[in-house]
Amino acid sequence: MSVIGIDAPRVDGPAKVTGAAQYTADIVLPGMLHAKVLRSTMPHARLVRVDASAAEREFGVVTLTRDDLAGMDPFYGVVVKDQPIVAIDRVLFAGDVIAVVAAEARDIAEEALDLIEVEYEPLPAVTDSVAAMAEGAPVLHAARRTPQVTFSDMKSIHFQTDSNVCSTYHVERGDIQAGFDASDELFEDVYSLPMIQHGHIEPHASIAYWEPSGKLVIHTATQNPSVIRTQLADLFNLPETSVRVIVPYVGGGYGAKTYPKLEPIVAALSRKARRPVSLVISREEVFMTAVRHPAQVRIKTGVRRDGTLVARRVEAIYDTGAYADIGPRTAKNGGYSAGGPYRIENQDLTSYCVYTNKPPSGAFRGFGVPQVCWAYESQMDDIARRLRMDPVEIRRRNLIQENDLFITGDRLVSVGLEKCLDQVTKAIGWRGIESTRPIETGRLGFVRGLGIAVMIKSTMTPSNSAASVRLNADGSATLLTSSVEIGQGPHTSLAQIVAEAIGLPLERVSVTFPDTDFTPYDQSTSSSRTIFSMGHAARQAGIQIRDQLLEIASDQFEVAVDDLEIVDGVIRAKGAPTQSLTIPQAFAAHFGAAVGSLFGAFDYQTTGGLDPDTGKGSASAFWFLSAAGAEVEVDTRTGKIRVLHAVTSVDVGKAVNPRQCRLQNEGSMLTALGSTLFEEMLFDNGQPVNASFLDYMLPSMEDFPDTFTSMLVETPHPEGPHGAKGMGEAAVGPVAPAIGNAVANALGGVRLRALPLRPERVLDALTRRGVE
């Protein structure tokens, strides 16, 4: 019986419901010290003096300041080497790391922080990305040093060096001006999204120590152990084999745990301390460690009266904060996705990644796409309204189709977007253009509305995932993989793929945690790529083992390999089940006794890349598509929005574990719900004002809509294992504009263009309409 497409129970369940699951902060090593971080109180300043000598004199206290980094290049970064382990000559945001203290206990470390003296010379700060691009703005980074090893897709990014624009990306097709000229109607708007935080409940945590041989060992809550190894090897001038990265269970990340975060700090401090150092940061510090790019999106679209999209120009400005992190790629991906999942002949898309004196923005579920999707899907409904068309109909008229050329030049395959849209419109009860009218509630001041939206997103390409499978003589198998169990269930879904590939019962396959001493390279547990890329590699590695077993049995039975199969761990001739070998018997036949191992290994590389001059080439190994629908109720007296129903449909190619797919998708929906209605990091002159869960609210069960439906469409992808492709981020993009469109429909076309849709913004918009 196939184990693909079944709701296999998650193997991590027993550990997680008993509290036995080990996360990084649960690890205690002999002699381990606990670290605390001293952070900048200024958004931009020259560091005149950093004196940790008084702290260092305390018993058992070890400190790390810039003085300890003399003699090494202290800067790291996967795209731009712009972030130091601790601040060197300047601090670039309020929250920047100045010094770190390790002590026997957390409270001793905390007290020792007070003994460190810092003298600042304030510098003018720039906290808005548009202001940062203006002439005369203080330039935060004068140079762009790229690391020796970076990702090949970064070649398609233009780096700038004389301004706060870190990088730009541009792609076009057709003739944008001719397109606008040929249009019957033009729409030109500016949309904006604030900084938000991932809200992973497990704060960042890392533990490092150095073995006497000079090997660096690090336990860390990361989404990409292989990249951490590369970065630490580069920083500390070590061969990669001398850096060991181990990742236990990770308590959520959603992008916040990609690329170096605390790892360089604990590595440097434990080297000095000569003891293991654990750093678990507070919730306040999490807000200073990774955030989603605030963005401003200027979008101009020309349409014909029949609803055909003719031309679209988008300029998207991504505020990457004080350090580049993965911002250039985020802006690039947002850039080429800004036209949306539509056939538009004339497009001109540009994105900017801009430095400001704010916390570093990085990867966030959706990766640059929710920003542009908010703009193009909100505007799409305005277009439909002005043309008096059904918003679903105008989308259908323009949707990309199987085999279309995307603006990047990619040939699109596995395009199930129309089915997603069908599912969503059905689920929310969409009834054509009449569904754009306010729905009366019979209660004074309360109106309801329906809205829908669609999205397209890419995955990081090119990229590598390697898997190694070991079959034991008893017929049990282990998949060695650097894919991280961060909640999405790879210990179960990858086991399903390996069991299917070899022909083993599912419970006979286990999946390792990442440990770079043993598990092969994987680029990242992000970009919704694990099932597609690691799943592909794991399946091929499993097939290699199956083929070895079939060869053994072929010799035994004197039957051609093609006439054999493995079912439930038994090798047998097809149609003649009397001839069979168990796996121990096969090992005995091969090795002389039921001992030894059989191995399979596969490195799956997706190919592609974009030309830096044209922005074209092959952007993505697969594209994922989704649709969302929402019904909202607006209290027009208070401006408060309640989401009554939220539905999404995602094309997953093939759901290896459908229940987990739906559940993961609900996570995307909930994240989008919070960022649409209320999530927003606020700053006052560069100072964070709500960096705590007391002030920055995440959606709770009380915010949860009455119905919350996650649906799947399966349009098999030719490269994916069993046709599967990624889906983990798919619903983040369209939920916000679906809600925004529902609000606009409830309010007779009143459009809010800035997220979040706070009550006072709703009231403001209603007041302005009243005045007009």
Place this chain on the structure above:
Amino acid sequence: MKRLVTMTINERTRDVAIAPHHTLLEVLRDDLGLRGAVEGCGVGVCGSCTVLIDDRPVSSCLMLATNAEGRTITTIEGVSRDGEFSPVQRAFLEQQAFQCGFCTPGMIMAVEGLLRANSKPGEAEIRDYLSGNLCRCGTYSAVIAAVRSVVAHRQPPATRDAASVGEPGLTATSSDQ
């Protein structure tokens, strides 16, 4: 200077040497090695450090451990008995009411507290009671389903037809049969 505090933890009464400024969460994790409760926010909002004190859920990150003198504390480690999952744990497994699992011990303890206070909570009561336990993986629907299934299982078949319990269309999970 540590102080000896007597408390009952997971049905075992013991004297624990406690630094007076340490929270109950710190003592549970660092001194007693009970690491199921975790710190998510440190300000009593996220619920991932939830334990039961005298059957009521408490954010252990907010409570000084010395205030637990004479109290009865149940942590996630004390929920399973004799290696058997509790009904709530079993329901979480059956409904797959977890993803990354970091909030799960706190969520389960909150559900335990809910069901001790109210053996038959409705949907609104479930949502209200559990709104202090945040899950960013978005597993709320499965958690609600898990609570409903525990409630459905609890009804003695002699007094009530199982099919009439709970919401229309709810099918009781069948693992006990």
